[in-house]
Amino acid sequence: MSPSSDPPRIFDVQRRTARLERSERTLARADFLHARAAENAVGSLEALMRTWPEATDLSAHPGAFAAALAGSAAAQRVGPVKAVGDRAARAGPGAAPPDLANGSQDLIVSLMSLHWANDLPGALSQIRRALKPDGLFLGTLLGAGTLKELRGVLTEAELEARGGAQARVSPFADGFDGAALLQRAGFALPVADVDRVTVRYPDLFALIRDLRAMGETNVLAGAVRPLTRGILGRAAQFYAERHADAEGRIPATFEIVHLAGWAPHESQQKPLPRGSAKMRLADALGVREQTGEG
Template sequence: MSRPAPLTDRPALLRNRARARRAPALFLHEAARDEAQDRLSLVNRSFTSPAVVTPFPEVWAPAFPGARLIPDDDTLDLHEGAHDLVIHALALHWADDPVGQLIQCRRALRPDGMCLVMAFGGETLTELRAALGQAEIEVTGGLSPRVAPMGEIRDLGGLLQRAGLALPVADSLPLDVSYASALHLMRDLRAMGETNALAARLRRPSRRAVLLRAAELYAQTYARADGRIRATFELVTLTGWAPDGSQQKPLRPGSAAHRLAEALGTMENPLKD
């Protein structure tokens, strides 16, 4: 049985990230780091052996001193049962096998260890995708892959269960960023290492006419009152735990000791057949 074609051109992705480090714009990674710290501050537990999967360890190292920082390779450099916390930080959208990434994180956890995933959700860059798609169709008569696919929150939450993690929780935080133009947004994406690294992408530079038309369409459709354009980034947070016998479990249906009507102080009227 043949393997599916890869989603990501890993050498191209690594080149994009290396180029971004020359003049980085990593504010989204910093926002994800801050969000992770806020979430962990609400957990009534001290983590003593964390690991962070990240393409930009320089963002995470100051906030998690002593954490093991590893790249988001297809095979993660994690040891089984070695950690009580694993954070997967803004790299899941480039994974050919996102479930496999989370399975590796779960295996690296001790029983009742926590997996915290920060990922881009499906609302990310909806404006840019629409403008680029329409511009390319108008100028070239065709359409090519330009933005990495990003899962909807429901689908991303389902990955936790497929990976064997318990007590899964998923929620999202929309981030609205403004730019002078779509070209300024594209420049920032380059400085994030988030330019096109899809394996199915066109292997030649985008035509100038496509980019200029996309910028024009973007300004026409998504301009703010101050004349700048908006760009949406959806930051999804996934939380799951390595299974352990001490964790809470849902009660068996019909096992309740008290009636809901009694707790609410209301009358209970049976439904007619």
């Protein structure tokens, strides 16, 4: 393979792996996004009267899905859920799913992990190949609207102090491109659904503590100049001035993109007209959509 065909190196996998390792001790303090993603995935399974004897979880933190499934009506229809791969594989998805032969899995789940992939289309293609014909993939990643407030105030504070600013928040994928990404990877009947959650914090530093507990802090590749306490303090001031509510709490937006796609099989319905892949997940599964605050 020539160097020009290699995927771009967006994230530093070594740094991401180290932060994921630290977060395994702290995630319980801030696991609300993982729990929400897992509950959505399990809800999708409950709506489908099928069985999945071979099931694998490729999530960065694989325990959330198994915990949500344990109390579900779908639990008896899903075989033992295997969490495969070492921490580095879960931290930087993109290579072939470890220990998964082509066409070996009925169900693959990847929650809150794929937004760290340096090659997202490649990671999805490898997942699709590991599925049996008519096997199901359920995935969740953070979308473009995530932490939009934080991105803005950090940029403003660093520009003011240094006359230039580095990227401090990951370049998340547009959620409305999710179905197209699945199509590109070879999935049949791909659908994507965007779930926006607003969480309120007393200040910027409380938000940062949660991000660290999740293992979701910046690991963009390349040299990163550390932010000073002065810049962070100024960013906290901007955050409060621009976004705080009447009680002084600041909002943090998280955009959760839910994906679902099937490995192709001759029994599946024919593709619908161009553009129809961008339907809501609830419509595709034939269930009533539920909304709620995070």
